[in-house]
Amino acid sequence: MLYISKWKATAILLTACIVCLFAVPNFFPESMVKRWPEWAQRHIVLGLDLQGGSHILLEVDANDVRRQKLLALQDDVRRVLREARVGLTSAPVIRGNAVEVRIRENDFQQGLAKLRELSQPLGGFLGTTGQRSLDVENVGGGLVRLTPTDPALLERIRQVVDQSVEIIGKRVNQLGLVEPSIQRQGNDRILVQVPGLGDPQQLLDILGKTAKLTFRLVDTSMPAEQALQGRPPPDSEIVYGSKAENKQPYLLEKRVIVSGEELTDAQPAFDQRSGEPVVNFKFNTSGARKFAQVTQENVGRPFAIVLDEEVISAPVIREPILGGSGQISGNFTVESANNLAILLRAGALPAKLTVIEQRVVGAGLGQDSIEKGQLASYFGAALVVVFMIATYGLFGVFASIAVAVNVGMIFGVLSLLNATLTLPGIIGIVLTIGIAVDSNVLIYERIREEVRTGRTPITAIDAGFTRALATILDSNITTFIAAAVLFFFGSGPVRGFAVTLGIGIITTVFTAFTLTRLIVAWWIRWARPRQLVIS
Amino acid sequence: MRLYPSIPLLRIVPDDTKFDFMRFRRISFPMSAALSILAILLYFFHGLNFGIDFVGGTLIEIQSKSGPADLAKLRTTLGGLGLGDVQLQQFGSPNDVLIRVAQQPGGEQAQQAAIAKVRQALGNEVDYRRVEVVGPRVSSELLAKSTIGLGLAIFAILIYLWFRFEWQFSLGAMIANVHDLVLTIGYMSLTQIDFDLSSIAALLTILGYSLNDTVVIYDRIREMLRRYKRMSMPDLLNISVNSTLSRSIITHVTVTLALLALLLFGGHAIHSFVATMIFGVVLVGTYTSVFIAAPILIYLGVGTTRMESEQPAERQSARR
Numbered sequence: 001m002l003y004i005s006k007w008k009a010t011a012i013l014l015t016a017c018i019v020c021l022f023a024v025p026n027f028f029p030e031s032m033v034k035r036w037p038e039w040a041q042r043h044i045v046l047g048l049d050l051q052g053g054s055h056i057l058l059e060v061d062a063n064d065v066r067r068q069k070l071l072a073l074q075d076d077v078r079r080v081l082r083e084a085r086v087g088l089t090s091a092p093v094i095r096g097n098a099v100e101v102r103i104r105e106n107d108f109q110q111g112l113a114k115l116r117e118l119s120q121p122l123g124g125f126l127g128t129t130g131q132r133s134l135d136v137e138n139v140g141g142g143l144v145r146l147t148p149t150d151p152a153l154l155e156r157i158r159q160v161v162d163q164s165v166e167i168i169g170k171r172v173n174q175l176g177l178v179e180p181s182i183q184r185q186g187n188d189r190i191l192v193q194v195p196g197l198g199d200p201q202q203l204l205d206i207l208g209k210t211a212k213l214t215f216r217l218v219d220t221s222m223p224a225e226q227a228l229q230g231r232p233p234p235d236s237e238i239v240y241g242s243k244a245e246n247k248q249p250y251l252l253e254k255r256v257i258v259s260g261e262e263l264t265d266a267q268p269a270f271d272q273r274s275g276e277p278v279v280n281f282k283f284n285t286s287g288a289r290k291f292a293q294v295t296q297e298n299v300g301r302p303f304a305i306v307l308d309e310e311v312i313s314a315p316v317i318r319e320p321i322l323g324g325s326g327q328i329s330g331n332f333t334v335e336s337a338n339n340l341a342i343l344l345r346a347g348a349l350p351a352k353l354t355v356i357e358q359r360v361v362g363a364g365l366g367q368d369s370i371e372k373g374q375l376a377s378y379f380g381a382a383l384v385v386v387f388m389i390a391t392y393g394l395f396g397v398f399a400s401i402a403v404a405v406n407v408g409m410i411f412g413v414l415s416l417l418n419a420t421l422t423l424p425g426i427i428g429i430v431l432t433i434g435i436a437v438d439s440n441v442l443i444y445e446r447i448r449e450e451v452r453t454g455r456t457p458i459t460a461i462d463a464g465f466t467r468a469l470a471t472i473l474d475s476n477i478t479t480f481i482a483a484a485v486l487f488f489f490g491s492g493p494v495r496g497f498a499v500t501l502g503i504g505i506i507t508t509v510f511t512a513f514t515l516t517r518l519i520v521a522w523w524i525r526w527a528r529p530r531q532l533v534i535s
Numbered sequence: 536m537r538l539y540p541s542i543p544l545l546r547i548v549p550d551d552t553k554f555d556f557m558r559f560r561r562i563s564f565p566m567s568a569a570l571s572i573l574a575i576l577l578y579f580f581h582g583l584n585f586g587i588d589f590v591g592g593t594l595i596e597i598q599s600k601s602g603p604a605d606l607a608k609l610r611t612t613l614g615g616l617g618l619g620d621v622q623l624q625q626f627g628s629p630n631d632v633l634i635r636v637a638q639q640p641g642g643e644q645a646q647q648a649a650i651a652k653v654r655q656a657l658g659n660e661v662d663y664r665r666v667e668v669v670g671p672r673v674s675s676e677l678l679a680k681s682t683i684g685l686g687l688a689i690f691a692i693l694i695y696l697w698f699r700f701e702w703q704f705s706l707g708a709m710i711a712n713v714h715d716l717v718l719t720i721g722y723m724s725l726t727q728i729d730f731d732l733s734s735i736a737a738l739l740t741i742l743g744y745s746l747n748d749t750v751v752i753y754d755r756i757r758e759m760l761r762r763y764k765r766m767s768m769p770d771l772l773n774i775s776v777n778s779t780l781s782r783s784i785i786t787h788v789t790v791t792l793a794l795l796a797l798l799l800f801g802g803h804a805i806h807s808f809v810a811t812m813i814f815g816v817v818l819v820g821t822y823t824s825v826f827i828a829a830p831i832l833i834y835l836g837v838g839t840t841r842m843e844s845e846q847p848a849e850r851q852s853a854r855r
Contacts, residue, residue: 057673357668357670358647361664391547434786435743437790478747484691497736
């Protein structure tokens with residue numbers, strides 16, 4: 001147990017040194033580390049709770065996704081049956097979570113077959129799972145009910161999250177924030193983290209909007225008030241104005257002339273005559289052509305610019321707009337014009353997102369936490385070192401060295417992993433330090449016991465190490481299992497705790513088995529003690 | 536070998552103590568049972584002071600830019616916003632105030648609206664140190680996930696100890712750990728310390744230390760069981776606990792020193808966390824490993840089969 005070959009000793013020291021060295025970049029300013037070679041740049045990232053910043057968790061609105069899916073399904077049913085020339089007793093309607101359609105008796109079998117074709121197998125290129133996108137049910141009496149299945153809905157939500165991550169990325173980047181991170185979380189969530197952002201109001205404004213832009217003609221066949229009381233024409237609907245427009249109702253055609261997808265650019269600007277903030281936009285070629293055609297045919301009629309089912313403005317077409325560019329005005333402030341331009345450039349989100357969690361830490365608080373944490377750790381470390389040396393003398397010094405190397409290695413591994421260090425993570429490290437001290441105490445106490453049974457120093461140390469290490473292994477494996485379970489089943493902060501604890505346990509076992517033994521072995525060879533005094 | 540310069544070293548526990556710890560089980564078991572029941576009653580009837588992490592709502596920590604914060608004025612300003620229950624609390628220095636706004640009816644968006652209102656009302660007179668809004672869905676998930684994680688961790692440990700020792704040890708360790716957690720939760724209920732995610736971390740840490748202690752003592756008991764085949768269980772447990780006593784005390788003094796440093800200098804943010812830790816690790820953990828985890832093995836029937844198998848090799852493993 002105490003004989004350690006030169007090769008082994010070198011390997012132990014090299015491992016400890018190299019792992020500790022990985023922690024070095026953390027002690028230098030970032031600007032300096034950037035000039036180092038790539039492999040040496042890995043460092044610990046401070047969590048938002050320590051460096052300050054905004055953490056915003058968004059969730060895809062499943063109801064919105066379902067509604068969109070039903071609307072699309074309704075269109076599909078209508079189209080498929082029309083193409084197959086199937087006669088209907090009543091048009092497809094959305095009822096609850098399904099689309100229902102009543103087919104004429106003599107066309108029923110053909111219609112049902114066509115509708116069944118709408119249901120696609122799910123599972124993409126990795127092979128089918130046996131699930132289909134739709135449940136097509138023959139209710140009887142010519143009624144067919146089509147229900148999108150839950151797996152289909154989940155798959156759609158997944159797609160929505162993927163698309164949203166990209167669009168949010170574009171939006172956030174335009175705000176000029178430093179190192180924002182946008183990640184998917186679970187099936188239906190997106191986590192946006194922006195270090196250093198103390199007031200996330202503008203960010204929230206930009207994240208909360210779907211930004212679906214459409215240009216539509218105003219239906220002038222009847223006043224909006226009349227349509228509100230009676231029944232609007234079948235191809236038109238009531239859309240309300242924005243707050244700036246006093247929530248005034250408009251009767252708009254359902255047909256969309258051009259939508260936001262056909263924009264190539266949008267910039268905030270000031271109107272040349274009134275000086276008001278406006279947003280200038282440009283269409284792509286097909287958008288420009290469509291817009292030109294419609295404005296040519298409808299000079300003198302009003303059209304509406306609709307954003308997220310709200311009319312921003314409804315100007316009258318004075319002359320055909322042929323150049324493919326235009327201007328949106330609508331009581332904007334400089335900021336809201338700027339926001340709208342960003343939203344239009346980045347594109348619309350495929351579904352509504354809701355903020356379900358928001359945590360903002362000011363830079364001052366983070367700085368305070370770090371400073372106080374540092375002061376407390378220095379003081380705690382000093383107390384522990386003094387106590388260990390007072391109790392164990394020279395062996396206390398050995399213990400302090402071993403624990404210090406242990407902490408160095410924890411930081412080294414965390415840097416190597418580019419891990420994020422949060423407050424719970426620090427707590428995990430503190431717990432590990434306690435366990436590391438304990439492993440040294442276990443070894444020395446065991447050696448003392450063996451000395452008392454009358455063994456010579458070398459055999460006592462040998463036996464002490466052998467027995468104590470078995471105990472250390474047992475207790476650390478148990479704690480490691482707890483850390484592993486917490487890592488896989490815990491959420492955010494608990495995971496941060498589990499990571500540092502797990503890493504700390506591995507380094508603790510490593511130092512106890514190798515470094516502490518090596519130090520003691522060297523000391524014995526150097527001092528050749530005939531009598532052992534540990535305490 | 537003499538250490539140079541030769542100084543007398545601190546000795547906390549004398550060598551070869553022979554305390555009869557097992558005798559106390561007639562006091563410690565009823566006491567622990569009574570305290571555990573009390574803790575559970577406290578939990579159900581007094582409840583925990585759940586923070587916004589688990590019940591949702593808004594928490595804002597502000598720092599007044601001009602001298603000490605005027606709580607009364609803040610109270611009238613914020614009370615007039617129609618946000619329901621608004622709690623104010625001095626937090627650390629007199630300039631710092633913690634504002635808690637109850638969960639707003641109307642789902643996730645209503646919480647966002649509430650915070651905008653508060654920001655508008657307070658304007659630029661204060662610095663926002665921390666703003667947290669946790670919606671109803673996230674908070675219930677956090678609670679469920681934390682509880683499941685804690686339960687699974689205990690279960691996994693149970694399985695491992697079962698393989699590594701015998702089932703009695705694994706059951707004993709679990710009883711000891713759950714006992715520690717239950718008493719700590721009782722303490723949190725009694726003191727009404729904020730129960731948030733950092734409290735979960737505190738519970739986990741207490742679990743970790745408690746486990747570590749229990750395993751160290753069990754390891755020694757197992758070793759003694761192999762060595763002394765005919766010794767009565769209480770005597771054997773006493774020897775085991777006495778021989779690890781020095782280690783237990785030195786380790787706990789060290790941990791306590793580190794925790795005291797955190798308590799004194801760690802700042803307000805981790806104050807309740809450290810207080811919980813000191814209660815759990817120092818007061819309960821130490822007591823449990825000696826007075827509960829070890830003697831419970833007598834009741835769980837450890838070592839009964841050993842007495843029956845009469846083997847002549849009595850001190851067969853005294854020497855390695």
